[in-house]
Amino acid sequence: MPVVIHATTTPIAGLQDIWAETFGEPQICIAVLDGLVDQAHSSLVGAKLTQLEPLIPNISNQGSAAQHGTHLTSIIFGQHHESIKGIAPQCRGLLIPIFMDGKGDVIAGGGALPIAPCSQLDLARAILLAANHGAHIINISGGQLTPSGEADPLLVNAVRHCTNQNILIVAAAGNDGCNCLHIPGALPSVLAVGAMNTEGLPLDFSNWGELYRTQGILALGENIPGAVPGGGITSSSGTSYATAVVSGIAALLLSLQLKRGQVPNPQVVRDAILRSAIACEDQPAPDCRRLLAGRLNVKGAMSLILEQGETMNENIELMTVKSTPIERTNPSPPQRQNPAVQAATYSAPASEVASQTMQALRSSPQAKEQVNSGGIQPAACSCGGGNSVPAQLVYALGQLGYDFGTEARRDSIQQHMGEGANPQDPRQLLAYLDENPWDTAAIIWTLNLDATPIYAIQPQGAYAEQGYGRLRQFLLEQLTEGVERISVAGVIIGQVMLMSGQVVPVILPTLRCMYSWTTAALIEAVCGNPPAESASEQERGAYGQRSHSVINFLERVYYELRNLGITPQERAINYAATNAFNVERIFESAIQEEMDLDRIEVERSPLCRPDSDCWDVKLTFFNPRRVFEQARKVYRFTVDVSDVCPVSVGRVRSWFVR
Known part of the structure; x- marks a missing residue:
C-alpha cells in the first residue's frame, strides 16, 4: 500500500524508496x-x-x-x-x-x-x-x-x-x-x-x-x-x-550515510536537499518566487547521497570548518532588541x-531496529539510554544585577529597609544588606548582558554565606570602583522567574572562579604600571600601543564574541579574557614585533591530557605597515574546560603563517 498523508492525496514521492534502505x-x-x-x-x-x-x-x-x-x-x-x-x-x-x-x-x-x-x-x-x-x-x-x-x-x-x-x-x-x-x-x-x-x-x-x-x-x-x-x-x-x-527526511539521509559507511554529514545532506530540489523550470508554478529553492525531492537527494557522497564531502566547505574566526572590525555594543520567536502554527478551516482527524501516515511493514555500534559519531548522542543528563557547565561573563522575583518580596524588603527606602537603588540595598546579611539570599542575583539577565546566581551549601558576600562585594565594586565585568563559573541547577516574567537558568557558582575586574586593572596586570610623567615619549607610546592592543582584544571578546558561556569553545574564550598571564606574554611579544590583533579563533586542541576537554585559543596578528611583505603570526594556548573552572595547559606556542 502506498504511503499517504490523506485519503485523496498522492504519497510523499521517494519516501518508500528510502524506507527500503533505512527507518533511521x-x-x-x-x-x-x-x-x-x-x-x-x-x-x-x-x-x-x-x-x-x-x-x-x-x-x-x-x-x-x-x-x-x-x-x-x-x-x-x-x-x-x-x-x-x-x-x-x-x-x-x-x-x-x-x-x-x-x-x-x-x-x-x-x-x-x-x-x-x-x-x-x-x-x-x-x-x-x-x-x-x-x-x-x-x-x-x-x-x-x-x-x-x-x-x-x-x-x-x-x-x-x-x-x-x-x-x-x-x-x-x-x-x-x-x-x-x-x-x-x-x-x-x-x-x-x-x-x-x-x-x-x-x-x-x-x-x-x-x-x-x-x-x-x-x-x-x-x-x-x-x-x-x-x-x-x-x-x-x-x-x-x-x-x-x-x-x-534529513535524518533518514544521515542514517543512509551511516549505513553506507560514510561519515554522517548534516551539511552535505542540506546541500543534497537543496541541489536536488524540483525548481520552477522542472515543474512550473504561477509565481516561481514562492517555490523558494524548489520542492523537496526525496529520491533526488537520496541519489546524491548514494552516488556523490564522497565528492560532496570534498567540496562542501562547511564540513571543514573547525573554528570560529572573527574578522577584524571595530566593535560596538549591539542594539537593544525585544526579540521573540513564535511557533509557526496554522490550522485547516473547520x-x-x-x-x-482520522487520517494518518501509513507505511510498509514495520522495520526492525538496526544498530550500528561501530558507526562514526562526530557528535555522540546522549539523548538515549536512560533519563540522566550530565550537568551543564557554565563559565560566563557579564555584569551583576539583582531582582526580587515578585512584588511581594520587593515590598517586604522595602518595608524592612524603612520608610522612604528604595530597594531598587543598589546603594541603599547594599547598606541594608550589610546590616542584615541573611536577607542576601532573599534576592535573586543575576548575571546580565547589556542589561538583559541571562542567569541567576544562587550559592548553596556550606559556603553559601561567602558566596553571597562575594556577590555583595561585586555589586559594590561596580558602583564605587568602576568594575565592568565579572566571571561566574558553575553548573546549571534549575531556573527561576524574574519580576518581568522572564525565566533564566540558575547557576550554582564555584567561588574560586568568580572574579571581578575593570579593563584598566586588567591592562595594568598585563602591561604593568603606566609610565611616570617623566618617562620618555617613546616609553609612553609603547605603553599606549600595548594597552590599546589589550583593550582591542577584551572588547572583541565582550562584544563580537559575547556568549552564554555554555559550549566548550565559549568557556575557553571567556577564560582567555580573564587570564592575564597568557595574554600578557602574547601581547608583549606581538607588540615588540609591531603587530596588531587580526583574528580570534577557538578549535579543539590536538594535545590534551586523558579525560580532559582541551581547546586552543588562537590569536592571529599582522603588521599593518607591512601587510604584504610580512607573514602573519599565530599565538596559540590551550585551555582545559573539563572542570567547572577552566585551566591553562602547557605553554604558549607561536608560528608564522601566510
Missing part, C-alpha cells in the same frame, strides 16, 4: 525545540526520546503548545506499530520545550493555536543545549517575523556554533503569506522550510522572502496528521509541519477538519 539509525539524533510532548501517546511508545528540563514556566501537558509539540514529534518519531507512521521512527529524539500556551482559546478547526512566543535569547540557549547533547539536526518549527533577516547576536553565535560543529538547523519559513523572512530561518546555514500541497503548489500562507530562494525548500505542509496529547489524531496545515517532514 539510533546514532542519529534530532532535537525538537517546541512545546511539551506527550510521550505517553500510543504513537510515541517505544520511540527513543529524552526530554531536557523546560526553559519555560507554567508548562502544560494539554495546552496549545503541547498540541503543537506532540503533533510535530509524532510526524518525525511516530512508531510504525501505530496509525501515525513517523518519517524517521528509529532515530533518537531530544525534546527541549521552548513554547508555552498563549492567551485565548483554541478554536476547533480555525485560527492559529495561541502559543506564546519565546525570546531569541531562550532560543539561542535551547540551540546550544541541543548541540551540547549530541543533536545532528535541530528542528525549529517557529520564528520571528523580521524586516531585515538580522537576529540577536547571541542567536547568531548559537547558529554559527552549529555550523562549525556540522549540525543542521531546520526552521520554518513562516505562515504570514508574504514576501518576508523569519528568524532563525533566514540566518545563513539554516535550512528554511515552506509549505506546499500535494500538487507541489505553495500554500497561500507560506512565506517566500528572498533569502529563502537560496536556502529554502518547500515540503508537504497541508493536512498533515499527527498525535494529540492524551490520545487521538488530528490534521493541521502549516510550515511547522512541513519543517518536521524535512527534518525527518470544513476540512472532520475528514482529516
Whole structure:
C-alpha cells in the first residue's frame, strides 16, 4: 500500500524508496525545540526520546503548545506499530520545550493555536543545549517575523556554533503569506522550510522572502496528521509541519550515510536537499518566487547521497570548518532588541477538519531496529539510554544585577529597609544588606548582558554565606570602583522567574572562579604600571600601543564574541579574557614585533591530557605597515574546560603563517 498523508492525496514521492534502505539509525539524533510532548501517546511508545528540563514556566501537558509539540514529534518519531507512521521512527529524539500556551482559546478547526512566543535569547540557549547533547539536526518549527533577516547576536553565535560543529538547523519559513523572512530561518546555514500541497503548489500562507530562494525548500505542509496529547489524531496545515517532514527526511539521509559507511554529514545532506530540489523550470508554478529553492525531492537527494557522497564531502566547505574566526572590525555594543520567536502554527478551516482527524501516515511493514555500534559519531548522542543528563557547565561573563522575583518580596524588603527606602537603588540595598546579611539570599542575583539577565546566581551549601558576600562585594565594586565585568563559573541547577516574567537558568557558582575586574586593572596586570610623567615619549607610546592592543582584544571578546558561556569553545574564550598571564606574554611579544590583533579563533586542541576537554585559543596578528611583505603570526594556548573552572595547559606556542 502506498504511503499517504490523506485519503485523496498522492504519497510523499521517494519516501518508500528510502524506507527500503533505512527507518533511521539510533546514532542519529534530532532535537525538537517546541512545546511539551506527550510521550505517553500510543504513537510515541517505544520511540527513543529524552526530554531536557523546560526553559519555560507554567508548562502544560494539554495546552496549545503541547498540541503543537506532540503533533510535530509524532510526524518525525511516530512508531510504525501505530496509525501515525513517523518519517524517521528509529532515530533518537531530544525534546527541549521552548513554547508555552498563549492567551485565548483554541478554536476547533480555525485560527492559529495561541502559543506564546519565546525570546531569541531562550532560543539561542535551547540551540546550544541541543548541540551540547549530541543533536545532528535541530528542528525549529517557529520564528520571528523580521524586516531585515538580522537576529540577536547571541542567536547568531548559537547558529554559527552549529555550523562549525556540522549540525543542521531546520526552521520554518513562516505562515504570514508574504514576501518576508523569519528568524532563525533566514540566518545563513539554516535550512528554511515552506509549505506546499500535494500538487507541489505553495500554500497561500507560506512565506517566500528572498533569502529563502537560496536556502529554502518547500515540503508537504497541508493536512498533515499527527498525535494529540492524551490520545487521538488530528490534521493541521502549516510550515511547522512541513519543517518536521524535512527534518525527518534529513535524518533518514544521515542514517543512509551511516549505513553506507560514510561519515554522517548534516551539511552535505542540506546541500543534497537543496541541489536536488524540483525548481520552477522542472515543474512550473504561477509565481516561481514562492517555490523558494524548489520542492523537496526525496529520491533526488537520496541519489546524491548514494552516488556523490564522497565528492560532496570534498567540496562542501562547511564540513571543514573547525573554528570560529572573527574578522577584524571595530566593535560596538549591539542594539537593544525585544526579540521573540513564535511557533509557526496554522490550522485547516473547520470544513476540512472532520475528514482529516482520522487520517494518518501509513507505511510498509514495520522495520526492525538496526544498530550500528561501530558507526562514526562526530557528535555522540546522549539523548538515549536512560533519563540522566550530565550537568551543564557554565563559565560566563557579564555584569551583576539583582531582582526580587515578585512584588511581594520587593515590598517586604522595602518595608524592612524603612520608610522612604528604595530597594531598587543598589546603594541603599547594599547598606541594608550589610546590616542584615541573611536577607542576601532573599534576592535573586543575576548575571546580565547589556542589561538583559541571562542567569541567576544562587550559592548553596556550606559556603553559601561567602558566596553571597562575594556577590555583595561585586555589586559594590561596580558602583564605587568602576568594575565592568565579572566571571561566574558553575553548573546549571534549575531556573527561576524574574519580576518581568522572564525565566533564566540558575547557576550554582564555584567561588574560586568568580572574579571581578575593570579593563584598566586588567591592562595594568598585563602591561604593568603606566609610565611616570617623566618617562620618555617613546616609553609612553609603547605603553599606549600595548594597552590599546589589550583593550582591542577584551572588547572583541565582550562584544563580537559575547556568549552564554555554555559550549566548550565559549568557556575557553571567556577564560582567555580573564587570564592575564597568557595574554600578557602574547601581547608583549606581538607588540615588540609591531603587530596588531587580526583574528580570534577557538578549535579543539590536538594535545590534551586523558579525560580532559582541551581547546586552543588562537590569536592571529599582522603588521599593518607591512601587510604584504610580512607573514602573519599565530599565538596559540590551550585551555582545559573539563572542570567547572577552566585551566591553562602547557605553554604558549607561536608560528608564522601566510
